[in-house]
Amino acid sequence: MTDQKIEIEHRYLELPDSFYTRVKPSPLKEGRIVCFNAPLAQAMGFQATDPSDWAGVGSGTELLEGMDPVAMKYTGHQFGVYNPELGDGRGLLLWETVGPDGRRWDWHLKGAGMTPYSRFGDGRAVLRSTIREYLCSEAMAGLGIPTTRALFMVSARDPVRRESIETAATLLRVTQSHIRFGHFEFAAHHHGEKALRSLLEHVIGLHYPELAELPEQERYQRWYQETVERTARLIADWQAVGFCHGVMNSDNMSIIGETFDYGPFAFLDDFDAGYICNHTDQGGRYAYNRQPNVGFVNCQYLANALVPVMNEDDVRRGLRNYEIAYNQRFLQTMRNKLGLAKESETDLSLIMDTFSMLHEHSIDYTLFFRGLSSLSANGRASVRNLFVDRSVADEWLSRYQERLEEEEVSDEKREAGMRAVNPKYILRNYLAQKVIMEAQNGDYEPMERLLAVLTRPFDEQPENEEFAAPPPDWGKHLNISCSS
Structure with missing residues (x-):
């Protein structure tokens, strides 16, 4: 199953044993x-x-040589309240591999059963959430x-009680950390x-080796700043594509x-700036328009944790970079989505007014920007009809159109660039729900087909036009919870 060029490691075990069981x-x-996920497996060198x-590994009945499963211990702020009882309650870190290209991969089996950190849970994952x-x-x-990526998924016959009796499944999730x-x-x-x-x-040693030789305080400061900036850019990307995470607790933030940690996520259909995709989020703490600020708050939680070993001024400087990195990424991405190669002082006003218009008139977010990406070829109808x-x-x-007169590239070139950043296909909740219903009846072919479409979200794919359609009425306000 493995390529000889792959290295097997478990560097997480080098941490103090309080970090795992x-x-x-x-x-x-x-x-x-x-x-x-055959293409991903190949990229990993397998x-x-x-x-x-791999069914035995995914079912928890087999461990390969070198696998030493551990449940990781961590804590975090959940909905703004510190919870010391957290940790891997249903997942196990199996091992780490380093592929032929030098990339490191953690292998984490979700739904692997109870751990010391399961609290009142059963340690299982159900088919629909997987x-x-x-x-x-x-x-x-x-x-x-x-x-994070999905390497493979296992379904089983074991019953799992949630709001009703469901069937168990596991996911082998991989990522660099x-x-x-x-x-x-x-x-x-x-x-x-x-x-x-x-x-x-x-x-720092595993993921920022370029910092390893710097003096300690500079090393820590540069690392924290990079972590803050990566987080800010990530959330700017979410906002630009209309993605709602749903549970941005600090224990769900990747370093x-x-x-x-995909839970009750959603991509926006009709644009609603205050959209709440998690029905247990009664106060809307993690609403779409609050995600940028929540990212900053989580970076503050991280900053507070680092103060014992870092200079406080360095921490503050690093934290200030969040807003700078977020604003730069968001503004540039929205310019790209609108096809604005030249910078203008009026761009921010145009962007924010566009969001206000989409919100006020409940316009489908993805269809609007995709329609805008073929304006010269298809005319105004694809936008007007929304x-x-x-x-x-x-x-x-x-x-x-007045703003575009400041641009110097042809309509064709500009719109080709826009189609490369404005997806035609997103994972709408109703599409996921249809696939889940088929899978619960034992048919995974619809899931495979949808996955194939989603790997090429910017391509026209005329044979898959149905996946670009707006949701039917039943699919617009699906109730998604944290239950998994």
Whole structure:
């Protein structure tokens, strides 16, 4: 199953043993591979001739030589309240591999059973949530947004009680690091400076080796600044594509700036700046328009954890870079989406007025920008027809056309560039729900087809036009919870 060029490691075990507990997976019955990410496996350096070879690992019935599963311990702020009881409650870090290209991969089995950190949970994941994470992590990768990835998925016959009886599944999630902001909070609040320095040096050594030779304070300052900036840029990318995470607790924030822990996520359909995709988020703490600020607050939580080992002025300077990095990334990305190669002082006003218009008139976010990307070829209809009041569209389009007169590239070149950043296909909730319903009946072909579409979100794909359609009425306000 493995290529000889792959190195097997488990560097996480170099951390103090307070950061983990060894746990064996709890076996599932008759588990079978139902989706296998062959292109990703190949990129990681693994043979994928027979995906069923991995069913035992995914079912928790087999461990390969070198696998030493551990449940990671961390803490974090959940909905603004510090919770010291957190940790991997249903997932296990199996091992780490280094591929032929030198990239490092953590292998994490989600739904592997109970751990010391399960609290009142059963340690299992259900089929619907596993499908949603598999689909969304691959959709985000297709969009070019940093994310964890899905290597394979196993379904089983074991019953799992949630709101009703569902069936169990597991996901083999891979990424360069599973360390979260919450790991640093755990070290700082419960084990002091020595543990905190161990964690810092571990992360810097593995993921920021270019900083390793710098003096300690400069090394820590440069690392924190980079972490803050990566986080800011990630959330700017979310906002630009209309992605809502749903549970931006600090224990769900990746230390390397990736989209992490997919739960009740959603991509916007009709634009609603205050959209709340998690029905348990009663106060709207993680609403779409609050995500940028929540990212900053989480960086503050990380800053507070680092104060015992860092100069406070360095921490403050690093934190100030969040707003700078976010604003630069967001403004540039929105310029790209609008096809504005030249910078103008009026651009920010145009962008914010565009968002206000989309919000006020509940315009489909993805269809609007994709329609704008073929304006010269298809005319104004693809944009105008999204509006009940066509005069609103006409007024905005006239203003937009005036701004385009400042540009120097041809319409064809500009719109080709716009289509490369404005997706035609996103993972709408209703599409995920249709796939889940088919999978619950044992048919995974619709999921495979949707995955293939989502890997090329910017291509026209005329044979897959149905996946670009707006949601039917039943699919516009699906109730998604944290239950998994």
